[in-house]
Amino acid sequence: xxxxxxxxxxxxxxxxxxxxxxxxxxxxxxxxxxxxxxxxxxxxxxxxxxxxxxxxxxxxxxxxxxxxxxxxxxxxxxxxxxxxxxxxxxxxxxxxxxxxxxxxxxxxxxxxxxxxxxxxxxxxxxxxxxxxxxxxxxxxxxxxxxxxxxxxxxxxxxxxxxxxxxxxxxxxxxxxxxxxxxxxxxxxxxxxxxxxxxxxxxxxxxxxxxxxxxxxxxxxxxxxxxxxxxxxxxxxxxxxxxxxxxxxxxxxxxxxxxxxxxxxxxxxxxxxxxxxxxxxxx
Amino acid sequence: xxxxxxxxxxxxxxxxxxxxxxxxxxxxxxxxxxxxxxxxxxxxxxxxxxxxxxxxxxxxxxxxxxxxxxxxxxxxxxxxxxxxxxxxxxxxxxxxxxxxxxxxxxxxxxxxxxxxxxxxxxxxxxxxxxxxxxxxxxxxxxxxxxxxxxxxxxxxxxxxxxxxxxxxxxxxxxxxxxxxxxxxxxxxxxxxxxxxxxxxxxxxxxxxxxxxxxxxxxxxxxxxxxxxxxxxxxxxxxxxxxxxxxxxxxxxxxxxxxxxxxxxxxxxxxxxxxxxxxxxxx
Numbered sequence: 001x002x003x004x005x006x007x008x009x010x011x012x013x014x015x016x017x018x019x020x021x022x023x024x025x026x027x028x029x030x031x032x033x034x035x036x037x038x039x040x041x042x043x044x045x046x047x048x049x050x051x052x053x054x055x056x057x058x059x060x061x062x063x064x065x066x067x068x069x070x071x072x073x074x075x076x077x078x079x080x081x082x083x084x085x086x087x088x089x090x091x092x093x094x095x096x097x098x099x100x101x102x103x104x105x106x107x108x109x110x111x112x113x114x115x116x117x118x119x120x121x122x123x124x125x126x127x128x129x130x131x132x133x134x135x136x137x138x139x140x141x142x143x144x145x146x147x148x149x150x151x152x153x154x155x156x157x158x159x160x161x162x163x164x165x166x167x168x169x170x171x172x173x174x175x176x177x178x179x180x181x182x183x184x185x186x187x188x189x190x191x192x193x194x195x196x197x198x199x200x201x202x203x204x205x206x207x208x209x210x211x212x213x214x215x216x217x218x219x220x221x222x223x224x225x226x227x228x229x230x231x232x233x234x235x236x237x238x239x240x241x242x243x244x245x246x247x248x249x250x251x252x253x254x255x256x257x258x259x260x261x262x263x264x265x266x267x268x269x270x271x272x273x274x275x276x277x278x279x280x281x282x
Numbered sequence: 283x284x285x286x287x288x289x290x291x292x293x294x295x296x297x298x299x300x301x302x303x304x305x306x307x308x309x310x311x312x313x314x315x316x317x318x319x320x321x322x323x324x325x326x327x328x329x330x331x332x333x334x335x336x337x338x339x340x341x342x343x344x345x346x347x348x349x350x351x352x353x354x355x356x357x358x359x360x361x362x363x364x365x366x367x368x369x370x371x372x373x374x375x376x377x378x379x380x381x382x383x384x385x386x387x388x389x390x391x392x393x394x395x396x397x398x399x400x401x402x403x404x405x406x407x408x409x410x411x412x413x414x415x416x417x418x419x420x421x422x423x424x425x426x427x428x429x430x431x432x433x434x435x436x437x438x439x440x441x442x443x444x445x446x447x448x449x450x451x452x453x454x455x456x457x458x459x460x461x462x463x464x465x466x467x468x469x470x471x472x473x474x475x476x477x478x479x480x481x482x483x484x485x486x487x488x489x490x491x492x493x494x495x496x497x498x499x500x501x502x503x504x505x506x507x508x509x510x511x512x513x514x515x516x517x518x519x520x521x522x523x524x525x526x527x528x529x530x531x532x533x534x535x536x537x538x539x540x541x542x543x544x545x546x547x548x549x550x551x552x553x554x555x556x557x558x559x560x561x562x563x564x
Contacts, residue, residue: 087509109449113482148481152474160468164461169483171457175530179450182517182531185524186442192434196443199430200395200407201451204486235464242467244558247533248457249464255529276526 001085001112002055003030004119006143010034012122018048021072021094051141055085058230059092066096078104081138085110087166089155089229089234093129097155106134107156110142111162115222121177123158129158148164160238167235167249170228171280173250174272179217180214181276190215210270226265228272283367283394284337285312287399287427292316293412294426298561300330325357333423337367339513341374347390348378360386367392369448369509371516372438375411388416391437392424393444405429411440442520443556449517449531452510456534456554462496463558472497492552499562501553502551510554511527511538 003019003026010016018039021027032040041047042065045052054064062084065073073082082100084093084107093109108130118124124147128135135151142149152158162262179202183193189201194211197203213219232253239246255272259265262281266276274281285301285308292298299322303309313320321327324347327334334355338344346368347355355364364382366375368387377393382389390412400406408428410417417433424431434440461484465475476493479485495501514535521528537554541547544563546556556563 084476113478127478137323153470155486157468157470160465161472161475164465164470164475165478165482165484167464168457168461168479169340171460171530172454172486175450175453175457175534178453178521178526178531179446182449182521182524182526182528183443183446185526186439186520188435188439188442188446193443193446196395196409196432197367197446197450200447201487201491202447202454204450204454204495205483209483238468239464242464242560244460244464244560246460246464246558247537248453248460248530251529251533252457272418276528278526 001099001116001119002053004116005053005055005085005124006030006034006036008120008122009141009144012250014144015142020045042071042073046073046075046077046080049080051081051138053085056088057086059088062086062092062096063086066099068083074099074103074105079124080105081134081246082107083142085112085137087111087162087231087234088159089237090159090163094235097130106131106153108134108138109158111158113155113162114163117222119145126150126234127158127161129153130155131190159234163238164229165236166228166231167246167252169206170232170269171248171252173210173228173269174255176204176206176211177214177270177272177276178212181273181278185278193203200240204239210268213268214273217273217277219267219274221266221268223269225256225267225269225271226260226264228269228275229253229260229265232256283401284300284335286398287335287337287367288312288316288318289421289428291314291350291400296423296426297367300326300327324353324355328355328357328359328362333361333363333365333366333420335367337546338370338378339368341370344368344370344374345379350381353424354383356385356387361561362387363416364389365392365420365424366390366419367394368518369393369444369486369513369516370441371519372441374394375441376438378413386411389437390416390420391440393440393443401427408432409434409443411435412437428520445513445517445520448510448513449528449534451488451517451539452514452551453530453534454486455492455551456537458486458488458493459496459552459558462493463555467560492550493553495550496555497557498500499559501549501556503548506547507538507541507549507551507553510551511535511542511547514538 028038085167111127113125124146125148297316380391393409395407406428407430522536
């Protein structure tokens with residue numbers, strides 16, 4: 001995601017001055033492509049740029065790049081702006097904002113509800129949380145990445161909305177996988193079944209994006225089962241903290257967790273059909 | 283449903299000659315409205331008409347009107363055509379076809395994936411199962427009721443597809459109720475949240491039809507929670523027979539069963555939010 005966002009910004013005439021990746025070789029290749037400096041420390045990223053995008057995997061990685069000691073984006077960060085794009089917990093966004101403020105920097109969460117092609121084409125759905133003034137200031141920059149840019153509210157709220165979007169999307173995905181899997185077991189024509197679903201109360205966005213892939217067992221990864229497990233987990237945790245019982249979200253998390261346990265976490269989320277179609281994995 | 287289908291057929295110039303209901307008074311009122319005869323026995327319906335529509339509540343009721351002894355639609359049924367519109371198990375449709383054939387009648391299943399307004403306006407989504415010749419013969423009649431009429435396959439298959447449609451629809455409904463309920467618990471603006479859902483992978487037909495009602499606790503009944511429980515139950519049973527594990531469908535059935543246990547089965551299916559919004563029923 002990060003590489004494609006950088007390519008897009010470069011293409012739009014925004015100078016990408018430094019790139020960093022835990023795999024130094026990946027950073028070097030991308031830096032050469034974009035005419036940027038491949039830097040070998042987080043502190044060097046902050047030194048080189050006014051606005052720093054982070055796109056990491058999980059809470060630990062996000063807190064790691066904003067570490068209070070050792071190599072960190074926070075070193076020399078006074079006056080810098082951090083834009084954090086990972087899908088992580090609201091609490092982590094709040095903690096990162098606190099750490100950034102403590103060194104005189106500002107941070108914004110920019111949660112993406114889209115995938116790699118949208119990053120490359122500048123058509124991300126971007127939901128931002130943080131101070132309104134920060135959002136207003138970086139809006140022209142973010143507009144290069146997004147055709148649907150919206151300010152949600154204070155830091156943490158965009159991550160909450162993102163967790164809810166993915167929670168509902170994952171439920172609909174796991175549910176559709178059951179519907180098509182049962183249709184298959186009953187010997188129904190799945191082209192017909194998908195057509196009927198599309199014309200009735202069973203219709204959904206994931207039917208459009210994942211239905212045919214589920215039928216054809218085409219699970220090239222756009223949004224991995226492992227990410228689905230993580231995001232549904234974030235939502236379940238928020239539910240637990242709120243004292244809510246969320247049986248569908250929990251059942252969905254268990255399905256994606258099961259894919260991960262089976263070593264199938266790298267499949268696209270549509271791969272949940274490995275659990276619901278007879279003669280596939282199960 | 284049955285009354286509104288009769289009104290629509292009457293309006294289209296199809297003579298409705300007899301109406302029967304287990305509540306004789308309901309039949310009498312409708313018969314007067316349509317200039318039909320309010321009959322007091324099932325046998326009298328068959329005697330009066332060439333084509334007989336049945337719209338009943340469940341398997342027991344469907345088998346009851348086609349009883350092998352006592353008052354029954356099968357009495358004097360030679361050459362008659364039965365069109366059975368209830369959402370019931372595939373096995374019951376197959377049994378009804380067997381009983382009809384045994385007395386020289388034919389039957390067709392016509393499963394409706396729509397609700398009362400569509401019945402009244404002739405815009406039902408009708409999926410038919412049975413012999414193709416029977417479908418072709420009654421197609422002009424059914425076209426008065428439906429703007430989306432399709433032949434699915436042999437008897438039982440339309441009920442299978444219908445069960446799958448409602449299973450997936452109910453999963454999406456129960457999942458959406460969790461997403462909005464958690465959003466509410468987190469203090470998010472639900473208008474904003476529904477808008478984001480609509481623009482992302484969380485979008486679904488039930489978001490369009492039920493989202494606002496869930497937010498506003500407006501549960502006037504179009505498709506009841508009790509029906510949702512029944513239909514998800516049919517799908518779960520098909521899954522069990524096929525040896526499939528369907529955790530989302532099962533969790534959904536448990537939610538709608540719970541509504542029924544709480545005496546809330548008469549609410550619209552959107553009323554599943556009574557279980558997922560703090561400060562509502564739970």
